Amino acid sequence: MRELLEPYRAGRLELANRVAMAPMTRGRADDATGVPSPYAATYYRQRAGAGLLITEGVYVNALAKGGPGIPGLVTDAQTRGWREVTDAVHAGGGTIFAQLWHVGRMTHPLTLPDGELPVAPSAVAIEGSRIFTRDGLLDHVTPRELTAREIDATIRDFASAARRAIEAGFDGVEIHGANGYLVQQFIADNTNLRTDGYGGSVTGRLRFATEIVEAVAAEVGADRVGLRISPDNAENQLAETDARTTYRTLVDALEPLGLAYLHVLENGAYGAIADLRTRWSGTLVANTNGPVPSSPAAGARLVRDGHADVIALGRLFMTNPDLPARLAAGIPLAGPPTENLYGGGAEGYIDYPPATDGPGVAATPAAQVVPAAA
Numbered sequence: 597m598r599e600l601l602e603p604y605r606a607g608r609l610e611l612a613n614r615v616a617m618a619p620m621t622r623g624r625a626d627d628a629t630g631v632p633s634p635y636a637a638t639y640y641r642q643r644a645g646a647g648l649l650i651t652e653g654v655y656v657n658a659l660a661k662g663g664p665g666i667p668g669l670v671t672d673a674q675t676r677g678w679r680e681v682t683d684a685v686h687a688g689g690g691t692i693f694a695q696l697w698h699v700g701r702m703t704h705p706l707t708l709p710d711g712e713l714p715v716a717p718s719a720v721a722i723e724g725s726r727i728f729t730r731d732g733l734l735d736h737v738t739p740r741e742l743t744a745r746e747i748d749a750t751i752r753d754f755a756s757a758a759r760r761a762i763e764a765g766f767d768g769v770e771i772h773g774a775n776g777y778l779v780q781q782f783i784a785d786n787t788n789l790r791t792d793g794y795g796g797s798v799t800g801r802l803r804f805a806t807e808i809v810e811a812v813a814a815e816v817g818a819d820r821v822g823l824r825i826s827p828d829n830a831e832n833q834l835a836e837t838d839a840r841t842t843y844r845t846l847v848d849a850l851e852p853l854g855l856a857y858l859h860v861l862e863n864g865a866y867g868a869i870a871d872l873r874t875r876w877s878g879t880l881v882a883n884t885n886g887p888v889p890s891s892p893a894a895g896a897r898l899v900r901d902g903h904a905d906v907i908a909l910g911r912l913f914m915t916n917p918d919l920p921a922r923l924a925a926g927i928p929l930a931g932p933p934t935e936n937l938y939g940g941g942a943e944g945y946i947d948y949p950p951a952t953d954g955p956g957v958a959a960t961p962a963a964q965v966v967p968a969a970a
């Protein structure tokens with residue numbers, strides 16, 4: 597575990613340790629205004645012992661919002677709300693990046709202004725699964741194809757959300773290119789049927805991702821920009837027929853830009869972390885996804901073997917707000933949450949005690965304790 601607890605410095609990044617909190621949507625923002633929850637500053641401050649905090653996904657324009665309670669970085673009120681969060685995290689000695697998110701087809705007219713249709717690279721619907729809305733789970737609708745002009749505007753929206761993030765005090769931004777949302781809908785060949793310059797070939801399908809990264813880097817500086825990808829991730833009905841070639845091409849194109857980091861979420865058959873590491877000289881943040889929370893011990897091995905510089909952990913951070921301190925002290929970890937993941941208020945959000953509270957540890961039900969080495 598020692599490997600995870602050492603400081604990490606590269607470029608502008610000066611991290612107290614190599615443990616990042618993975619981005620996690622919690623659905624607690626004010627639904628009408630997209631202003632972060634009044635509890636968000638406390639939530640992130642409690643977790644400021646992470647070397648790097650990556651926020652929940654934050655929408656970059658009105659059509660980018662995926663569901664109730666998602667915060668934005670579009671208005672002055674939202675920007676002010678995030679300022680409270682970044683001030684709290686910095687007061688706790690932490691570093692925090694905002695995750696910039698456009699969900700593309702993964703939303704519903706009930707979530708969008710004036711009941712608009714979701715947008716996507718092509719009019720390809722998700723079949724046989726439902727999406728959460730303020731009226732509960734509903735069938736997906738068929739999205740409408742973005743025009744070239746709208747693609748340009750969306751790229752500019754990522755850049756202006758990044759500008760707002762820096763105004764709000766964030767140390768940088770992470771572009772969400774993973775998990776089947778808009779950026780990956782452009783990359784995957786089953787969701788991008790376009791025949792213009794944003795489709796039709798590997799380079800065409802990667803163009804949206806690279807143009808966003810370039811635009812955001814031009815706006816706030818490449819050393820404040822990370823990109824999250826999840827190659828070969830079948831989540832949300834994506835199919836990438838040649839993930840290896842596609843992501844090697846993407847990484848080779850981005851390598852010269854000097855980004856803050858590449859965040860690779862590995863959950864497909866293609867061993868993306870090891871493969872892309874050999875082509876990426878910058879900081880690599882690694883995360884794995886599966887039915888059980890990714891393990892700190894496995895993360896430490898990735899760092900030890902040189903496959904990653906920083907390890908992102910998600911679910912364990914919800915219930916172990918002082919996760920790096922617990923790892924350092926060998927304190928048993930609370931298991932992942934089973935309720936209150938999305939929506940609601942303080943409960944299940946800011947009421948997980950740090951181990952240093954003593955009674956909080958004793959109060960953790962034995963059945964929920966998982967060994968740190970799992």
Ligand SMILES: Cc1cc2nc3c(=O)[nH]c(=O)nc-3n(C[C@H](O)[C@H](O)[C@H](O)COP(=O)(O)O)c2cc1C
Pocket residue numbers: 618619620621622651652653695772774775824861883884885886888889890908909910911912937938
């Ligand atoms: C409640 C919840 C919300 C999530 N929201 C996001 C998100 O907003 N953006 C994102 O890139 N990944 C999101 N993820 C995925 C996590 O970042 C991470 O990849 C996943 O939880 C696996 O890591 P873990 O095993 O350490 O939890 C979410 C995961 C969970 C459990």
